[in-house]
Amino acid sequence: YQPGYPAVHYFYPEHPTVKLMQSLDAAFPNQVVRITSYARDGAMATVFVGSDRNPGEMYLFEDGKLRFLAAAYPDADPARLGVQEAFTLEARDGTKLYGYLTLPPGRPDQNLPLVVYPHGGPHGSYDRWGYSHDVQFMASNGYAVLQVDFRGSGGYGDAFQKAGYGEWGRAMQDDVTDATQWAIREGVADPDRICIAGGSYGGYAALQGVVREPDLYQCAIGIVGVYSLPMMQKRGDYRMNPGSSNAYFDDVHGQDQAGLEARSPAYNVDKIKADLLIIHGADDKRVPLAQAKFLRKQLDAIGKDYEWMVRDEGHGFTQYENRVDMYRTMLAFLDRNIGAQRPASAGGP
Structure with a gap:
């Protein structure tokens, strides 16, 4: 994985397949090109762009x-x-962070309503350059979308991933906050029109964001999110292997119940000022509906x-x-809270 835009490095530049890939890359500049299958005799190949x-x-x-065969979405x-643009910033402690900012088409790139969209996972997962239904849904309806690979994300080495252990709701959340503040300083985001949204861990980060930074975000959308770390300790499909799941939980969260509650949005709802939209699947095995119900209670x-x-639905x-x-x-909720003036050509992704 390479931060920013995709790049390919070849170990055997004279290999026939490398020559083919180089010609395909030249035919489709600024796109990702992959050979997905070969005929046994090498006479034909299918190519994804x-x-x-x-x-x-x-x-x-x-x-x-x-020869063109088909488009995923004609x-x-x-x-x-x-357009999804890569950026870098320094977190408050000097850690270098990478992310993406997708700007709505047909709009000036200043003073925009912004949706901060932390990824799920979180450990081992990361955002990458490429098409996203969720991101383009928001961008095509007039919203800038910010994604940042906070510490704990994958793709940047073992040390960066493990730097997130024990930091749910703390340094990992600070990285999201710092990226949001970066967008404000750059003039891209209207500081009075910012929402934070995400799924799974991203749902946790959305709710924890409005707990930790009650004056930064006007609204939050939690999708199949974790809202109680003590409940996560006891319920969810990752508990199917108690030995490994206990070790994982200890590594990532520890066992201090007071600390788990302090880093759980559901135990800190009194700090929330933002408007909330909670979305969940009734049959979610990874993050059971009980998480959302406890938050609601x-x-x-x-x-x-x-x-x-x-x-x-399940987990998504x-x-x-x-x-x-x-x-x-989601669109009605965003429009009410941080309302974008829709471009004339706006629609779905």
Whole structure:
């Protein structure tokens, strides 16, 4: 993995396959090109081509020529999609962080409504340059989208990943905050129109963000998120192997119950000022619905308003109707809280 934009390094530059790849790269500049399969005799190959604004196309390479086969989403219009730009910044302690900023098409790149979108995982996962349904959904509807690989992410070496152990809700969250502040300093983000959203760990980071920084974000969207670390310690499909899961939990979180509660959004709802949208799957085995229900119970106890959406899904919405419903709900929520003026050509990704 290379931070920023994809790059390929060849160990055997004279190999015939390398020569083919170099010719394909030249044919599709600024895109990711992969050979996905070969004929046994090497006479034909199928080729994938994609980018931040290209969800994916397949080609057949035969007799030195490329023939288009199919597009993943034929109706996707690059002119209606956002350009994903790589950036770097220094966190408050000097740690170098990498990320991506996707800008809405047809808009000046200043003073924009911003959605901060931390990835799930989190350990071993990372954001990468390329097409994302979620990101382009928001960008095509007028929102800048910021993704940052906070410490604990994969792709940057073992030390960087382990630097996140014990830092859920602390240094990992500070990295997200620092990236948000960077977008404000750069003039890209309107400081009064920022929402934080994410799924799984990203849902945790969204809610923990509005706990830790109540005046930075106007709203938060938690999707299949972890909201109680003590509950995570006891429930979820990663507990199916108690020996390894206990070791993982000890490494990443420790066993101090007071500390776990202090870093759990559900135990700190009194600090939240932002508007909330909570989305969860009723059949989620990784992060059971009990997580969202406990958060709801805590919010109800202090009279804090929120929006609630649960569907018969697992760890993420996969059914078409439910995904459309989720996107519509998210867009209405974002519009009410940090409202983007939609470009004339806006629509879905």
